[in-house]
Amino acid sequence: MQYRKFGNTGVSISALGFGCMRLPEVEENGTFHVDYEKSNEMLRRAAELGVNYFDTAYFYCHADSEVAVGKALKPIRDKVYISTKCPMENVHSREDYRRLLEDSLRKLDTDYIDFYHFWAINKKVFDEKIMGLSLIDEALKAKAEGKIRHISFSFHDDPSVIQYILEKAPEMETMLVQYNMLDRKNEEMIAFAASRGVGVVAMGPVGGGRLAAPTALGEKIANNASLSTYELAFRFVLGNPNISCALSGMQTLSMVEQNVAVAEQSGNLTKEDFDNMTKALEDLHKFSELYCTGCGYCQPCPKGINIPRIFADYTYYNVYGLSETAKKDFSAYENGTEDQAPGATSKDCVNCGYCERKCPQHLSIRSELKRVEEVLRSL
Structure with missing residues:
Protein backbone atom coordinates (compact mmCIF):
# COMPACT_ATOMS: atom_id res chain seq x y z
CA MET A 1 0.00 0.00 0.00
CA GLU A 272 4.87 13.63 -16.10
CA ASP A 273 2.43 10.69 -16.33
CA PHE A 274 -0.28 12.72 -14.59
CA ASP A 275 0.37 15.80 -16.74
CA ASN A 276 0.14 13.68 -19.89
CA MET A 277 -3.15 12.16 -18.73
CA THR A 278 -4.53 15.60 -17.93
CA LYS A 279 -3.55 16.93 -21.35
CA ALA A 280 -5.07 13.90 -23.07
CA LEU A 281 -8.34 14.44 -21.22
CA GLU A 282 -8.38 18.12 -22.17
CA ASP A 283 -7.61 17.31 -25.81
CA LEU A 284 -10.37 14.70 -25.95
CA HIS A 285 -12.87 17.24 -24.70
CA LYS A 286 -11.50 20.12 -26.74
CA PHE A 287 -11.72 18.28 -30.03
CA SER A 288 -15.25 17.08 -29.47
CA GLU A 289 -17.54 18.61 -32.08
CA LEU A 290 -19.60 20.01 -29.19
CA TYR A 291 -17.07 21.78 -27.00
CA CYS A 292 -19.22 22.78 -24.03
CA THR A 293 -16.97 23.63 -21.07
CA GLY A 294 -19.82 23.47 -18.55
CA CYS A 295 -19.20 27.10 -17.53
CA GLY A 296 -22.93 27.67 -16.93
CA TYR A 297 -23.01 31.14 -18.51
CA CYS A 298 -26.11 30.01 -20.45
CA GLN A 299 -27.95 29.65 -17.17
CA PRO A 300 -30.53 30.33 -15.93
CA CYS A 301 -32.62 29.43 -18.95
CA PRO A 302 -35.97 31.28 -18.78
CA LYS A 303 -37.74 27.97 -19.39
CA GLY A 304 -35.59 26.03 -16.93
CA ILE A 305 -33.64 23.91 -19.44
CA ASN A 306 -30.48 22.58 -17.76
CA ILE A 307 -28.29 23.01 -20.84
CA PRO A 308 -24.93 22.13 -19.17
CA ARG A 309 -26.31 18.85 -17.83
CA ILE A 310 -27.72 17.76 -21.19
CA PHE A 311 -24.49 18.65 -22.96
CA ALA A 312 -22.50 16.87 -20.22
CA ASP A 313 -24.51 13.69 -20.86
CA TYR A 314 -23.60 13.97 -24.53
CA THR A 315 -19.94 14.44 -23.57
CA TYR A 316 -20.06 11.22 -21.50
CA TYR A 317 -21.16 9.41 -24.66
CA ASN A 318 -19.26 11.26 -27.36
CA VAL A 319 -15.94 11.94 -25.63
CA TYR A 320 -15.59 9.25 -22.98
CA GLY A 321 -17.61 6.44 -24.53
CA LEU A 322 -19.83 6.13 -21.45
CA SER A 323 -23.00 5.35 -23.40
CA GLU A 324 -24.90 3.68 -20.58
CA THR A 325 -24.08 6.49 -18.16
CA ALA A 326 -25.22 9.10 -20.70
CA LYS A 327 -28.44 7.24 -21.43
CA LYS A 328 -29.38 6.72 -17.77
CA ASP A 329 -28.62 10.26 -16.66
CA PHE A 330 -30.48 11.89 -19.54
CA SER A 331 -33.47 9.60 -19.03
CA ALA A 332 -33.54 10.48 -15.33
CA TYR A 333 -33.40 14.17 -16.21
CA GLU A 334 -36.03 14.06 -18.96
CA ASN A 335 -38.48 11.68 -17.31
CA GLY A 336 -37.83 12.48 -13.66
CA THR A 337 -37.24 10.19 -10.70
CA GLU A 338 -38.79 9.66 -7.29
CA ASP A 339 -36.76 12.58 -5.97
CA GLN A 340 -36.71 14.82 -9.04
CA ALA A 341 -39.39 16.25 -11.33
CA PRO A 342 -38.95 15.87 -15.12
CA GLY A 343 -36.57 18.48 -16.54
CA ALA A 344 -37.26 20.93 -19.34
CA THR A 345 -35.81 20.07 -22.78
CA SER A 346 -35.64 21.63 -26.25
CA LYS A 347 -39.40 21.12 -26.69
CA ASP A 348 -39.86 23.79 -24.02
CA CYS A 349 -37.54 26.26 -25.75
CA VAL A 350 -39.15 29.58 -26.86
CA ASN A 351 -36.18 30.63 -29.02
CA CYS A 352 -35.35 33.69 -26.92
CA GLY A 353 -31.64 33.21 -27.73
CA TYR A 354 -30.46 34.16 -24.22
CA CYS A 355 -28.20 31.10 -24.01
CA GLU A 356 -26.44 31.76 -27.31
CA ARG A 357 -25.82 35.42 -26.51
CA LYS A 358 -24.09 34.38 -23.26
CA CYS A 359 -22.10 31.35 -24.52
CA PRO A 360 -18.34 32.12 -24.58
CA GLN A 361 -17.85 29.22 -27.02
CA HIS A 362 -20.42 30.70 -29.42
CA LEU A 363 -22.26 27.38 -29.69
CA SER A 364 -25.49 27.11 -31.68
CA ILE A 365 -27.15 25.91 -28.50
CA ARG A 366 -30.75 25.77 -29.73
CA SER A 367 -30.05 23.52 -32.71
CA GLU A 368 -27.43 21.52 -30.81
CA LEU A 369 -29.87 20.76 -28.00
CA LYS A 370 -32.33 19.17 -30.42
CA ARG A 371 -29.58 17.10 -32.08
CA VAL A 372 -28.00 15.98 -28.81
CA GLU A 373 -31.32 14.99 -27.24
CA GLU A 374 -32.16 12.81 -30.24
CA VAL A 375 -28.81 11.05 -29.93
CA LEU A 376 -29.23 10.47 -26.18
CA ARG A 377 -32.76 9.08 -26.63
CA SER A 378 -31.48 6.65 -29.26
CA LEU A 379 -28.76 5.10 -27.09
Whole structure:
Protein backbone atom coordinates (compact mmCIF):
# COMPACT_ATOMS: atom_id res chain seq x y z
CA MET A 1 0.00 0.00 0.00
CA GLN A 2 1.17 3.51 -0.79
CA TYR A 3 1.10 6.06 2.07
CA ARG A 4 1.02 9.80 1.68
CA LYS A 5 1.64 12.79 3.89
CA PHE A 6 -1.74 14.17 4.97
CA GLY A 7 -1.18 17.91 4.78
CA ASN A 8 0.37 19.34 7.94
CA THR A 9 -1.41 16.90 10.27
CA GLY A 10 1.79 14.98 10.96
CA VAL A 11 0.33 11.65 9.84
CA SER A 12 0.51 9.59 6.67
CA ILE A 13 -2.59 7.87 5.33
CA SER A 14 -3.17 5.11 2.80
CA ALA A 15 -3.69 6.13 -0.82
CA LEU A 16 -6.94 4.16 -0.69
CA GLY A 17 -9.47 5.08 1.97
CA PHE A 18 -12.40 2.90 2.99
CA GLY A 19 -15.67 4.76 2.56
CA CYS A 20 -18.12 3.15 4.97
CA MET A 21 -21.36 4.42 3.47
CA ARG A 22 -22.21 1.19 1.62
CA LEU A 23 -21.52 -1.54 4.16
CA PRO A 24 -23.70 -4.66 3.70
CA GLU A 25 -27.01 -4.41 5.58
CA VAL A 26 -29.74 -6.77 6.76
CA GLU A 27 -33.39 -6.13 7.52
CA GLU A 28 -35.06 -7.35 10.68
CA ASN A 29 -38.71 -6.53 11.42
CA GLY A 30 -38.65 -3.61 9.02
CA THR A 31 -35.47 -2.14 10.50
CA PHE A 32 -32.16 -2.06 8.67
CA HIS A 33 -28.77 -2.41 10.30
CA VAL A 34 -25.29 -3.33 9.16
CA ASP A 35 -24.42 -7.00 8.80
CA TYR A 36 -21.67 -6.90 11.41
CA GLU A 37 -20.18 -10.28 10.51
CA LYS A 38 -19.62 -9.26 6.89
CA SER A 39 -18.53 -5.72 7.69
CA ASN A 40 -16.05 -6.95 10.31
CA GLU A 41 -14.46 -9.21 7.71
CA MET A 42 -14.27 -6.44 5.10
CA LEU A 43 -12.94 -3.72 7.38
CA ARG A 44 -10.34 -5.92 9.04
CA ARG A 45 -9.20 -7.35 5.71
CA ALA A 46 -8.75 -3.82 4.39
CA ALA A 47 -6.60 -3.01 7.42
CA GLU A 48 -4.57 -6.19 6.88
CA LEU A 49 -3.91 -5.05 3.31
CA GLY A 50 -2.66 -1.68 4.52
CA VAL A 51 -5.71 0.61 4.45
CA ASN A 52 -5.50 2.86 7.50
CA TYR A 53 -8.08 5.59 6.71
CA PHE A 54 -11.72 4.70 7.39
CA ASP A 55 -14.42 7.26 6.69
CA THR A 56 -17.91 7.04 8.14
CA ALA A 57 -20.65 9.52 9.10
CA TYR A 58 -23.46 10.00 11.59
CA PHE A 59 -26.25 8.88 9.22
CA TYR A 60 -24.50 6.34 6.98
CA CYS A 61 -26.17 2.91 6.65
CA HIS A 62 -29.37 3.88 8.47
CA ALA A 63 -27.24 5.54 11.18
CA ASP A 64 -25.48 2.23 11.92
CA SER A 65 -22.19 2.67 10.06
CA GLU A 66 -20.37 4.25 13.00
CA VAL A 67 -21.35 1.32 15.23
CA ALA A 68 -20.10 -1.18 12.65
CA VAL A 69 -16.82 0.67 12.15
CA GLY A 70 -16.28 0.89 15.89
CA LYS A 71 -16.88 -2.84 16.38
CA ALA A 72 -14.56 -3.88 13.55
CA LEU A 73 -11.67 -1.55 14.32
CA LYS A 74 -11.69 -1.63 18.12
CA PRO A 75 -8.97 -4.35 18.34
CA ILE A 76 -6.67 -2.29 16.09
CA ARG A 77 -7.80 1.21 17.05
CA ASP A 78 -4.28 2.51 17.58
CA LYS A 79 -3.22 1.41 14.09
CA VAL A 80 -5.93 3.16 12.06
CA TYR A 81 -7.44 6.62 11.53
CA ILE A 82 -11.19 7.09 11.84
CA SER A 83 -12.96 9.93 10.09
CA THR A 84 -16.58 10.80 10.82
CA LYS A 85 -18.85 13.78 10.33
CA CYS A 86 -21.05 16.17 12.26
CA PRO A 87 -24.47 16.46 10.52
CA MET A 88 -24.84 20.20 10.15
CA GLU A 89 -28.59 20.00 9.52
CA ASN A 90 -28.90 18.84 13.14
CA VAL A 91 -26.85 21.74 14.50
CA HIS A 92 -29.02 24.63 15.67
CA SER A 93 -27.00 25.78 18.66
CA ARG A 94 -23.38 25.71 19.80
CA GLU A 95 -24.26 22.92 22.25
CA ASP A 96 -25.49 20.66 19.44
CA TYR A 97 -21.94 20.26 18.12
CA ARG A 98 -20.75 18.71 21.39
CA ARG A 99 -23.89 16.58 21.72
CA LEU A 100 -23.46 15.10 18.25
CA LEU A 101 -19.74 14.56 18.82
CA GLU A 102 -20.46 12.64 22.02
CA ASP A 103 -23.04 10.54 20.14
CA SER A 104 -20.45 9.59 17.53
CA LEU A 105 -17.84 8.75 20.17
CA ARG A 106 -20.35 6.49 21.88
CA LYS A 107 -21.40 4.74 18.67
CA LEU A 108 -17.79 4.28 17.58
CA ASP A 109 -16.91 3.06 21.08
CA THR A 110 -13.73 5.12 21.07
CA ASP A 111 -12.22 7.88 23.17
CA TYR A 112 -11.26 10.05 20.22
CA ILE A 113 -11.98 10.70 16.54
CA ASP A 114 -8.98 11.31 14.31
CA PHE A 115 -10.67 13.53 11.73
CA TYR A 116 -13.98 15.12 12.68
CA HIS A 117 -15.70 16.83 9.74
CA PHE A 118 -18.21 19.59 9.46
CA TRP A 119 -20.35 17.57 7.05
CA ALA A 120 -21.27 18.65 3.50
CA ILE A 121 -20.92 22.35 4.08
CA ASN A 122 -21.55 25.24 1.72
CA LYS A 123 -21.07 28.98 2.15
CA LYS A 124 -24.44 29.45 3.83
CA VAL A 125 -23.78 26.72 6.41
CA PHE A 126 -20.24 27.98 6.96
CA ASP A 127 -21.34 31.58 7.53
CA GLU A 128 -24.50 30.95 9.53
CA LYS A 129 -23.54 27.91 11.58
CA ILE A 130 -19.80 27.32 11.71
CA MET A 131 -18.90 30.97 12.07
CA GLY A 132 -22.23 32.26 13.37
CA LEU A 133 -22.34 29.77 16.25
CA SER A 134 -18.58 29.88 16.91
CA LEU A 135 -18.26 26.16 16.17
CA ILE A 136 -14.55 26.48 15.41
CA ASP A 137 -14.09 27.38 19.07
CA GLU A 138 -16.09 24.30 20.05
CA ALA A 139 -13.93 22.15 17.78
CA LEU A 140 -10.74 23.62 19.24
CA LYS A 141 -12.04 22.90 22.73
CA ALA A 142 -12.82 19.28 21.81
CA LYS A 143 -9.36 19.01 20.28
CA ALA A 144 -7.72 20.36 23.43
CA GLU A 145 -9.63 17.75 25.43
CA GLY A 146 -8.38 14.97 23.12
CA LYS A 147 -11.84 14.06 21.83
CA ILE A 148 -10.87 14.90 18.26
CA ARG A 149 -7.40 14.98 16.77
CA HIS A 150 -7.98 17.13 13.67
CA ILE A 151 -10.62 19.60 12.42
CA SER A 152 -11.96 18.80 8.96
CA PHE A 153 -14.79 19.54 6.56
CA SER A 154 -16.50 17.93 3.58
CA PHE A 155 -17.68 20.23 0.85
CA HIS A 156 -20.49 20.73 -1.69
CA ASP A 157 -20.59 24.19 -3.23
CA ASP A 158 -18.91 26.36 -5.85
CA PRO A 159 -15.14 25.69 -5.77
CA SER A 160 -14.31 29.32 -4.99
CA VAL A 161 -15.95 28.86 -1.59
CA ILE A 162 -13.09 26.55 -0.57
CA GLN A 163 -10.66 29.47 -0.61
CA TYR A 164 -13.17 31.55 1.34
CA ILE A 165 -13.49 28.85 4.01
CA LEU A 166 -9.77 28.25 4.39
CA GLU A 167 -9.00 31.95 4.66
CA LYS A 168 -11.77 32.58 7.20
CA ALA A 169 -11.07 29.41 9.19
CA PRO A 170 -7.35 28.53 8.98
CA GLU A 171 -7.96 25.98 11.77
CA MET A 172 -9.31 23.57 9.13
CA GLU A 173 -6.71 20.84 8.68
CA THR A 174 -8.18 18.48 6.09
CA MET A 175 -10.99 18.47 3.55
CA LEU A 176 -13.03 15.92 1.62
CA VAL A 177 -14.16 16.95 -1.89
CA GLN A 178 -15.48 15.46 -5.12
CA TYR A 179 -12.82 14.79 -7.74
CA ASN A 180 -12.52 12.45 -10.71
CA MET A 181 -11.82 12.43 -14.45
CA LEU A 182 -15.36 13.58 -15.23
CA ASP A 183 -15.56 16.20 -12.49
CA ARG A 184 -12.43 18.32 -12.16
CA LYS A 185 -14.06 21.57 -11.07
CA ASN A 186 -12.34 21.45 -7.66
CA GLU A 187 -8.86 20.87 -9.10
CA GLU A 188 -7.59 24.43 -8.73
CA MET A 189 -8.86 24.71 -5.15
CA ILE A 190 -7.41 21.31 -4.29
CA ALA A 191 -4.01 22.72 -5.28
CA PHE A 192 -4.73 25.86 -3.25
CA ALA A 193 -5.63 23.81 -0.16
CA ALA A 194 -2.50 21.66 -0.52
CA SER A 195 -0.36 24.79 -0.79
CA ARG A 196 -1.68 25.84 2.62
CA GLY A 197 -0.86 22.47 4.18
CA VAL A 198 -4.45 21.21 4.15
CA GLY A 199 -4.75 17.46 3.59
CA VAL A 200 -7.11 16.51 0.75
CA VAL A 201 -9.19 13.34 0.37
CA ALA A 202 -11.03 12.80 -2.92
CA MET A 203 -14.50 11.27 -2.86
CA GLY A 204 -16.13 9.77 -5.93
CA PRO A 205 -12.91 8.69 -7.71
CA VAL A 206 -14.91 6.50 -10.12
CA GLY A 207 -17.66 9.08 -10.56
CA GLY A 208 -20.29 7.27 -8.53
CA GLY A 209 -19.77 4.14 -10.64
CA ARG A 210 -19.90 5.95 -14.00
CA LEU A 211 -16.23 5.15 -14.61
CA ALA A 212 -16.66 1.48 -13.82
CA ALA A 213 -18.09 0.85 -17.30
CA PRO A 214 -15.78 -0.58 -19.98
CA THR A 215 -14.54 2.04 -22.48
CA ALA A 216 -11.56 2.69 -24.73
CA LEU A 217 -10.26 5.43 -22.47
CA GLY A 218 -7.17 3.44 -21.49
CA GLU A 219 -5.86 3.65 -25.04
CA LYS A 220 -7.00 7.26 -25.55
CA ILE A 221 -5.61 8.69 -22.33
CA ALA A 222 -2.85 6.39 -21.10
CA ASN A 223 -1.84 4.69 -24.36
CA ASN A 224 -2.70 1.36 -22.75
CA ALA A 225 -5.59 -0.56 -24.31
CA SER A 226 -5.54 -3.17 -21.54
CA LEU A 227 -6.08 -0.58 -18.80
CA SER A 228 -9.67 -0.71 -17.55
CA THR A 229 -11.63 2.52 -17.10
CA TYR A 230 -11.89 1.68 -13.40
CA GLU A 231 -8.11 1.46 -13.03
CA LEU A 232 -7.62 4.57 -15.12
CA ALA A 233 -9.99 6.52 -12.86
CA PHE A 234 -7.98 5.64 -9.74
CA ARG A 235 -4.73 6.29 -11.57
CA PHE A 236 -5.90 9.76 -12.53
CA VAL A 237 -7.03 10.75 -9.02
CA LEU A 238 -3.98 9.33 -7.27
CA GLY A 239 -1.71 10.80 -9.91
CA ASN A 240 -2.61 14.25 -8.64
CA PRO A 241 0.19 15.15 -6.19
CA ASN A 242 -2.20 17.31 -4.16
CA ILE A 243 -4.44 14.35 -3.28
CA SER A 244 -3.54 12.29 -0.22
CA CYS A 245 -6.22 9.62 -0.51
CA ALA A 246 -8.96 8.36 -2.85
CA LEU A 247 -12.03 7.34 -0.88
CA SER A 248 -13.99 4.36 -2.19
CA GLY A 249 -17.29 3.05 -0.86
CA MET A 250 -16.84 -0.71 -0.75
CA GLN A 251 -19.62 -3.28 -0.41
CA THR A 252 -17.94 -6.68 -0.65
CA LEU A 253 -14.71 -8.40 0.34
CA SER A 254 -13.75 -8.90 -3.32
CA MET A 255 -14.22 -5.17 -3.93
CA VAL A 256 -11.86 -4.42 -1.05
CA GLU A 257 -9.17 -6.67 -2.46
CA GLN A 258 -9.64 -5.37 -6.01
CA ASN A 259 -9.46 -1.73 -4.95
CA VAL A 260 -6.35 -2.30 -2.86
CA ALA A 261 -4.61 -3.91 -5.84
CA VAL A 262 -5.63 -1.05 -8.14
CA ALA A 263 -4.59 1.64 -5.64
CA GLU A 264 -1.19 0.04 -5.13
CA GLN A 265 -0.50 0.29 -8.87
CA SER A 266 -2.08 3.73 -9.24
CA GLY A 267 0.23 5.31 -6.70
CA ASN A 268 3.28 4.82 -8.92
CA LEU A 269 2.56 7.57 -11.47
CA THR A 270 5.12 10.30 -12.03
CA LYS A 271 4.15 13.96 -12.38
CA GLU A 272 4.87 13.63 -16.10
CA ASP A 273 2.43 10.69 -16.33
CA PHE A 274 -0.28 12.72 -14.59
CA ASP A 275 0.37 15.80 -16.74
CA ASN A 276 0.14 13.68 -19.89
CA MET A 277 -3.15 12.16 -18.73
CA THR A 278 -4.53 15.60 -17.93
CA LYS A 279 -3.55 16.93 -21.35
CA ALA A 280 -5.07 13.90 -23.07
CA LEU A 281 -8.34 14.44 -21.22
CA GLU A 282 -8.38 18.12 -22.17
CA ASP A 283 -7.61 17.31 -25.81
CA LEU A 284 -10.37 14.70 -25.95
CA HIS A 285 -12.87 17.24 -24.70
CA LYS A 286 -11.50 20.12 -26.74
CA PHE A 287 -11.72 18.28 -30.03
CA SER A 288 -15.25 17.08 -29.47
CA GLU A 289 -17.54 18.61 -32.08
CA LEU A 290 -19.60 20.01 -29.19
CA TYR A 291 -17.07 21.78 -27.00
CA CYS A 292 -19.22 22.78 -24.03
CA THR A 293 -16.97 23.63 -21.07
CA GLY A 294 -19.82 23.47 -18.55
CA CYS A 295 -19.20 27.10 -17.53
CA GLY A 296 -22.93 27.67 -16.93
CA TYR A 297 -23.01 31.14 -18.51
CA CYS A 298 -26.11 30.01 -20.45
CA GLN A 299 -27.95 29.65 -17.17
CA PRO A 300 -30.53 30.33 -15.93
CA CYS A 301 -32.62 29.43 -18.95
CA PRO A 302 -35.97 31.28 -18.78
CA LYS A 303 -37.74 27.97 -19.39
CA GLY A 304 -35.59 26.03 -16.93
CA ILE A 305 -33.64 23.91 -19.44
CA ASN A 306 -30.48 22.58 -17.76
CA ILE A 307 -28.29 23.01 -20.84
CA PRO A 308 -24.93 22.13 -19.17
CA ARG A 309 -26.31 18.85 -17.83
CA ILE A 310 -27.72 17.76 -21.19
CA PHE A 311 -24.49 18.65 -22.96
CA ALA A 312 -22.50 16.87 -20.22
CA ASP A 313 -24.51 13.69 -20.86
CA TYR A 314 -23.60 13.97 -24.53
CA THR A 315 -19.94 14.44 -23.57
CA TYR A 316 -20.06 11.22 -21.50
CA TYR A 317 -21.16 9.41 -24.66
CA ASN A 318 -19.26 11.26 -27.36
CA VAL A 319 -15.94 11.94 -25.63
CA TYR A 320 -15.59 9.25 -22.98
CA GLY A 321 -17.61 6.44 -24.53
CA LEU A 322 -19.83 6.13 -21.45
CA SER A 323 -23.00 5.35 -23.40
CA GLU A 324 -24.90 3.68 -20.58
CA THR A 325 -24.08 6.49 -18.16
CA ALA A 326 -25.22 9.10 -20.70
CA LYS A 327 -28.44 7.24 -21.43
CA LYS A 328 -29.38 6.72 -17.77
CA ASP A 329 -28.62 10.26 -16.66
CA PHE A 330 -30.48 11.89 -19.54
CA SER A 331 -33.47 9.60 -19.03
CA ALA A 332 -33.54 10.48 -15.33
CA TYR A 333 -33.40 14.17 -16.21
CA GLU A 334 -36.03 14.06 -18.96
CA ASN A 335 -38.48 11.68 -17.31
CA GLY A 336 -37.83 12.48 -13.66
CA THR A 337 -37.24 10.19 -10.70
CA GLU A 338 -38.79 9.66 -7.29
CA ASP A 339 -36.76 12.58 -5.97
CA GLN A 340 -36.71 14.82 -9.04
CA ALA A 341 -39.39 16.25 -11.33
CA PRO A 342 -38.95 15.87 -15.12
CA GLY A 343 -36.57 18.48 -16.54
CA ALA A 344 -37.26 20.93 -19.34
CA THR A 345 -35.81 20.07 -22.78
CA SER A 346 -35.64 21.63 -26.25
CA LYS A 347 -39.40 21.12 -26.69
CA ASP A 348 -39.86 23.79 -24.02
CA CYS A 349 -37.54 26.26 -25.75
CA VAL A 350 -39.15 29.58 -26.86
CA ASN A 351 -36.18 30.63 -29.02
CA CYS A 352 -35.35 33.69 -26.92
CA GLY A 353 -31.64 33.21 -27.73
CA TYR A 354 -30.46 34.16 -24.22
CA CYS A 355 -28.20 31.10 -24.01
CA GLU A 356 -26.44 31.76 -27.31
CA ARG A 357 -25.82 35.42 -26.51
CA LYS A 358 -24.09 34.38 -23.26
CA CYS A 359 -22.10 31.35 -24.52
CA PRO A 360 -18.34 32.12 -24.58
CA GLN A 361 -17.85 29.22 -27.02
CA HIS A 362 -20.42 30.70 -29.42
CA LEU A 363 -22.26 27.38 -29.69
CA SER A 364 -25.49 27.11 -31.68
CA ILE A 365 -27.15 25.91 -28.50
CA ARG A 366 -30.75 25.77 -29.73
CA SER A 367 -30.05 23.52 -32.71
CA GLU A 368 -27.43 21.52 -30.81
CA LEU A 369 -29.87 20.76 -28.00
CA LYS A 370 -32.33 19.17 -30.42
CA ARG A 371 -29.58 17.10 -32.08
CA VAL A 372 -28.00 15.98 -28.81
CA GLU A 373 -31.32 14.99 -27.24
CA GLU A 374 -32.16 12.81 -30.24
CA VAL A 375 -28.81 11.05 -29.93
CA LEU A 376 -29.23 10.47 -26.18
CA ARG A 377 -32.76 9.08 -26.63
CA SER A 378 -31.48 6.65 -29.26
CA LEU A 379 -28.76 5.10 -27.09
